[in-house]
Amino acid sequence: MTSQTPTRPLIQRLLGRDAAVAQLIVITLLIFAVMTALNPDKFLRYYNFESISYIMPELGILSIAMMIAMLTGGIDLSVVGIANLAAIVAGLYFRLPAVQEAVAAGATGMVFHTVAAVLIALLVGLAAGAVNGILIARLRIIPILATLGTGQVFAGLALVLTGGPAIVGFPQTWAWIGTGKILGLATPLWVLVVVAVLVAILLARTVLGVNLMLIGTNPRAALFAGIRSGRMILYSYMLTGVLSAIAGVLLSGRTNSAKADFGASYLLQAVLIAVLGGTNPAGGKGRVTGVLLALVALMLLSSGLQIMRMSNFLIDAVWGGFLVIVIAINYLRSQK
Numbered sequence: 001m002t003s004q005t006p007t008r009p010l011i012q013r014l015l016g017r018d019a020a021v022a023q024l025i026v027i028t029l030l031i032f033a034v035m036t037a038l039n040p041d042k043f044l045r046y047y048n049f050e051s052i053s054y055i056m057p058e059l060g061i062l063s064i065a066m067m068i069a070m071l072t073g074g075i076d077l078s079v080v081g082i083a084n085l086a087a088i089v090a091g092l093y094f095r096l097p098a099v100q101e102a103v104a105a106g107a108t109g110m111v112f113h114t115v116a117a118v119l120i121a122l123l124v125g126l127a128a129g130a131v132n133g134i135l136i137a138r139l140r141i142i143p144i145l146a147t148l149g150t151g152q153v154f155a156g157l158a159l160v161l162t163g164g165p166a167i168v169g170f171p172q173t174w175a176w177i178g179t180g181k182i183l184g185l186a187t188p189l190w191v192l193v194v195v196a197v198l199v200a201i202l203l204a205r206t207v208l209g210v211n212l213m214l215i216g217t218n219p220r221a222a223l224f225a226g227i228r229s230g231r232m233i234l235y236s237y238m239l240t241g242v243l244s245a246i247a248g249v250l251l252s253g254r255t256n257s258a259k260a261d262f263g264a265s266y267l268l269q270a271v272l273i274a275v276l277g278g279t280n281p282a283g284g285k286g287r288v289t290g291v292l293l294a295l296v297a298l299m300l301l302s303s304g305l306q307i308m309r310m311s312n313f314l315i316d317a318v319w320g321g322f323l324v325i326v327i328a329i330n331y332l333r334s335q336k
Contacts, residue, residue, distance in 0.1 A: 021278065024293035031297050035304030042307045050186070052299050054179065057192035058083075058250040060295045062266055063273035064199055065243035067291050070274055071203075071212045072233050073283030074136060074143030076240050078151030080267050082128045083248030085154045086121035087258035090249065091167035093117050094174070103171050114173040121245045128154060129241020133234035158260035166259035170252065178253025188250045195246065200288040202239075212236055213284055265316055272323045273298060281327070298322075 035043050042048065062079050069076035093099060094117060102109035128150070135146040180187040203209035211232045247266075252258040275281060276298070277290035298319075305315050 021287070021290050021293065024277065024290060024297060028293055028297040028300065031300050031304070035300060035307075038304065039307050043304055048303060048307070052303055053186040053189045054254055056295060056299045057186070057188035058247045058254070058263070059266055059269055059273070059299075060192045060292065061195055061243050061247040061250070062263075062270040063277070063291050063295055064195065064288060065240040065247070066270040066274040067277065067279045067286045067288070068199070068212070068236050068243070069143070069147075069240050070279045070281055071283055071286050072215050072236055073281075074233070074237075075147065075271070075281070076132065076237065076244075077144065077147040077267060078128070078132060078154055079240065079244040079247070079270060080263050081151040081154030081158070082125050082241050082244035083251060083266075084258065084260050084262050085128065085158045085161075085248070086124040086245035087248040087252035087262075088158050088161050088167055088260065089124045090117040090121040090174075091170065091252065091258040092161060093120055094170060095167070110171050110173050114171060114177075117174065118177075118249055121249050122242055125241040125243070125245025125248070126238055127241070129238040129244070130234065132241065133237035136237065137230040137233040155260055162258075162260060164260075166257040166262075168257045170256050170258075174253055175256045176253070178250050178255070188254065191246065191250060195243065196288050196292060199243075203286075203288070208232065208235060215283070265312075265319075268316070268319055268323070269298065272319055272326070275323065276326045 062083065065079050066076060094103065094113070099113050103113055132147055132150055135141045135150065136143050139146075177187055177191075182190050203212070211227050214227060215229050215232055247263075248258075251263055255262070273291060273294045274286070277287070277292070277294035279286035279291070301318075302315060305318070
């Protein structure tokens with residue numbers, strides 16, 4: 001008995017007293033085992049996991065953004081539109097004649113303007129998130145309708161700015177953000193780790209995080225507690241917009257281009273990963289750990305299906321089926 005006493009709290013802290021996390025660990029290991037058994041020669045290659053480490057972060061950051069929106073009982077269907085718009089505005093910045101001359105002059109100018117372009121992309125994401133937050137928190141528009149509309153607006157703006165074709169010709173420093181390495185690991189993977197840690201601390205250790213949880217759990221109690229729900233919701237969508245812009249920077253850096261319709265399938269996958277990770281669509285519950293585990297599980301599954309040469313349309317159908325099943329299981333679990 002004495003040997004088990006200190007072990008139980010440690011396990012509970014690691015799992016967050018959430019059975020969904022333990023369930024996700026089992027699912028991840030099961031998917032890994034099945035895909036390894038089906039095609040070990042290709043699935044276990046180093047190149048396969050390296051490829052995943054470059055593609056996974058952009059989807060993971062979008063999923064974390066979706067989780068934050070869901071914490072208040074909302075949803076953000078404009079994350080992909082914000083990501084593409086932010087990357088396109090950054091691409092247009094690099095097309096300015098003065099910027100092109102400075103970038104061509106040397107490494108110092110290239111680094112400086114790359115940092116400036118990243119900041120511009122983040123400001124675009126912040127502004128887009130603020131628009132969503134104002135529509136939802138101030139004008140009381142239902143989140144699914146507000147973000148569905150703004151997502152179309154952002155996609156339309158991206159099309160107007162580009163005229164349709166993709167923007168190409170980013171500098172090497174921009175491409176390094178999406179394809180480079182730090183200490184032998186993909187740069188986007190490091191970005192995902194930093195974002196995940198910061199968001200986890202924000203939700204667990206700050207007033208904003210606690211308030212978002214309370215608003216999603218019991219809006220009436222939050223009102224009586226004196227929490228300014230409108231302001232908190234506004235801040236949450238601004239944060240969602242910034243995270244979407246970061247994902248857009250990673251996506252454009254990986255492809256060395258920016259276009260209005262990049263990552264179209266990411267929206268469904270981000271919702272799926274957030275829900276599978278234990279986020280309650282009705283609000284009040286969500287953990288970064290769960291989202292990351294769900295992300296790894298589905299990326300392994302997607303990689304395995306692609307190695308087996310399955311159609312991308314079939315893979316999208318699998319995502320949709322997964323989403324329906326997960327929502328049904330979560331509903332049945334809540335009823336019990």
